[in-house]
Amino acid sequence: MSALTSAAGAPAGSAGPASANPATPNPATPNPATANPATANPALADLPLRPELVGEVPYGAPQIDVPVLLNVNENPYPPSERVVAEIAAAAAVAARSMNRYPERDATALRGDLAAYLGHGLTADQIWAANGSNEVMLHVLQAFAGPGRTVLSFAPTYSMYPEYARDTHSGWVTFPRRDDFTIDREAAVAAVLAEQPDVVLVTSPNNPTGTAVSLETVAAICAVAPGVVVVDEAYLEFARAGTRSALELLPTHPRLAVSRTMSKAFAFAGGRLGYLAAAPAFVDALRIVRLPYHLSAVTQAVARVALAHAPEMLAAVDELRAARDDVASWLAGRGLAVAESDANFVLFGRFADRQAVWQGLLERGVLIRVVGPEGWLRVSAGTGAEMAAFRQALTEVLDTPAGQRLA
Ligand SMILES: Cc1ncc(COP(=O)(O)O)c(C=O)c1O
Numbered sequence: 001m002s003a004l005t006s007a008a009g010a011p012a013g014s015a016g017p018a019s020a021n022p023a024t025p026n027p028a029t030p031n032p033a034t035a036n037p038a039t040a041n042p043a044l045a046d047l048p049l050r051p052e053l054v055g056e057v058p059y060g061a062p063q064i065d066v067p068v069l070l071n072v073n074e075n076p077y078p079p080s081e082r083v084v085a086e087i088a089a090a091a092a093v094a095a096r097s098m099n100r101y102p103e104r105d106a107t108a109l110r111g112d113l114a115a116y117l118g119h120g121l122t123a124d125q126i127w128a129a130n131g132s133n134e135v136m137l138h139v140l141q142a143f144a145g146p147g148r149t150v151l152s153f154a155p156t157y158s159m160y161p162e163y164a165r166d167t168h169s170g171w172v173t174f175p176r177r178d179d180f181t182i183d184r185e186a187a188v189a190a191v192l193a194e195q196p197d198v199v200l201v202t203s204p205n206n207p208t209g210t211a212v213s214l215e216t217v218a219a220i221c222a223v224a225p226g227v228v229v230v231d232e233a234y235l236e237f238a239r240a241g242t243r244s245a246l247e248l249l250p251t252h253p254r255l256a257v258s259r260t261m262s263k264a265f266a267f268a269g270g271r272l273g274y275l276a277a278a279p280a281f282v283d284a285l286r287i288v289r290l291p292y293h294l295s296a297v298t299q300a301v302a303r304v305a306l307a308h309a310p311e312m313l314a315a316v317d318e319l320r321a322a323r324d325d326v327a328s329w330l331a332g333r334g335l336a337v338a339e340s341d342a343n344f345v346l347f348g349r350f351a352d353r354q355a356v357w358q359g360l361l362e363r364g365v366l367i368r369v370v371g372p373e374g375w376l377r378v379s380a381g382t383g384a385e386m387a388a389f390r391q392a393l394t395e396v397l398d399t400p401a402g403q404r405l406a
Contacts, residue, residue, distance in 0.1 A: 052165060059162055061368055068365040068388045070379040073206070073234070073344050075266035077315045077382070083308050090300040102296035105286070109299045112306045113274045117259070119246045124279040127286075128302075129293060132233055132260040132273025136200075137163050139256065139275070141288035143227045144169035144198045151196035153182050155371050157206045157231065172196065180208035180338055180346075184216045188223050197226035203245065204234040207371040209323075209340025211242045221252045227281070229256045233273075234342035236264030236316055237323070242341055246276060253278050261305060263343060264319075265312050272302040319343050322380040329390060333397065335404075338375075349374030349405040359396035365389050374405045 039046070045054075061072050069076075079087070094102075111123040129135045136159075144150050146168045152160050154173035164171035174190040176182055182201075191199060199220055203212035212230075221228050230245035245257045256277035261267035275285075305312050323340055330337045330347045338346040350356050353376050357369050365388055368377045378389060396402050 064366055066364045066366050068385045070381050071366045071368040073379045074268050086304045087301045090304045091297050094296040094300040101292045104292055106294045106299050109303055112303055116306055116309055121276055125276055127282045128274040130271045132258045135258050135273045135275045138285040138288050139229055140167040140169055142284040148197040150198040151194055152200040156202050160200055180210040182212055182216055184219050188219050191220055191223050195225050199224050199228045202231040204341040207377045208338045208346050209342040211238055211341040214243050217245050221255050227254045231258050233260045234263055237320055237343045238341040256281055264316050267305050270301055319380040322386050326386055343380045344377050346371050346375050346377050351403040351405050355401035356396055359401045360392045363392035365392045
C-alpha cells in the first residue's frame, strides 16, 4: 500500500500514525519543504503550496465598516420590502427540499436570464454561476489551461490574471491608449501575433469605465483563433447609443457575452453571474462546472429578483446621473477623469494616491486604490454618499496628501 493510500485510507480509530493524531506528522510522508513539521498550526510557508502561489495573497478590496462605501461598484440601494419578502418566501420553499440536490442545470433560471437579455436568446444559450467571476473561471477551465494563453487589454479587471494563474494559463496584456480606449488595428495585430486561446474584452472596462465599440469586438473576433469573451458586467450603466456585444452572437459562434446581477441589478449578495453564447459553448462550460454548483436558494432567489427586473434596475438612471455629476465635479477641481460608461469614475492623478485614499477613509469614505499609478476609483452612490465624498475630497485636496503628479 502506498504511503498516500495508507494515510488517507486508514479507518477511523486505526492505529496508523496519520489517523491516530492529526497533529502528529506521519513519518512515512516527510515533506522536505516543511520548515516546522511539529506544529499543529503551521504557517502558510510551512505548507507545500504550488510554487506559483507562494507569496500570493487572497484578492479583494478591503471590507471596512465606514458610513460611505464607494469602493466595489455596488448598487447602493437595497431591494424593497416587497422584494425582500418574496426572496424570503422563495428561500423558504427551497428550504423545504433542502435534503435534495438542486436542479443541476438551473434550466428555469437560465430561461429567465435569456428572457431578461432578449435578443431571441433561449435557455440553452445561457450559462449561470456564482457570480461572473465563476463564469469566467469556467471559461478559462474549458478553453485555456496549460500551454494556452489568455489575452486582455490593460489596464483591466484585476481578477483576470488570477483566473489565468488558477487555471495554469498564460496571461498576456496589450496596452490601451492613454485615454484607455482600445486601438482597433493594434488590437487586431496583437491578437494575430499572440494567437491567444481566449481574448477577454471588458466593456465597459473596469477600472476605467471605457466602453468598446462593436466594430472593435467584431474585428477581434474576425482574427481570434480561439474564443472571445466580452465582459459586460456594467453594460446597463452605459450611455445611450452604447451597443451590447449580444448583437454579434448570431454571426460570431466563438463569442460569449458575460453579465452579472451584482452591479445594476442590485444583487451582489445573491452571487449570480451569467453568460450568453452558442449552445455548444455552454456545453463546454457544463463539462468543467462542479456538480450542483448553483444552490437551490441561489436559483430561487435570483428568479425572484429577475421577476422584479424593472424595480431592481430602477436606480440605474439615477446612478448614471451621479456618475456624470461626480465626473464633472472632479474635472472642475482640475483632476484628470476617465470617460465612464459604468457606475464608477477613475480619477487622478495623485503623487501619493494611498494618502488620498487614507484621508478619505479617515473622513468615513471608502473608495478604491486601483488602476495605473496615481489613479483612484469612486463608485456612484446615493446623493448623500456623493455629497460626503465631495466634502471629504475637498478637504483632502487642501492637505499635502492632495498633491498631484507632475
Ligand atoms: C469587469 C468585471 N467583471 C466581473 C466582475 C465580477 O462580478 P461578480 O462575480 O460579482 O458577478 C466584476 C466585479 O467587480 C467586474 O468589475
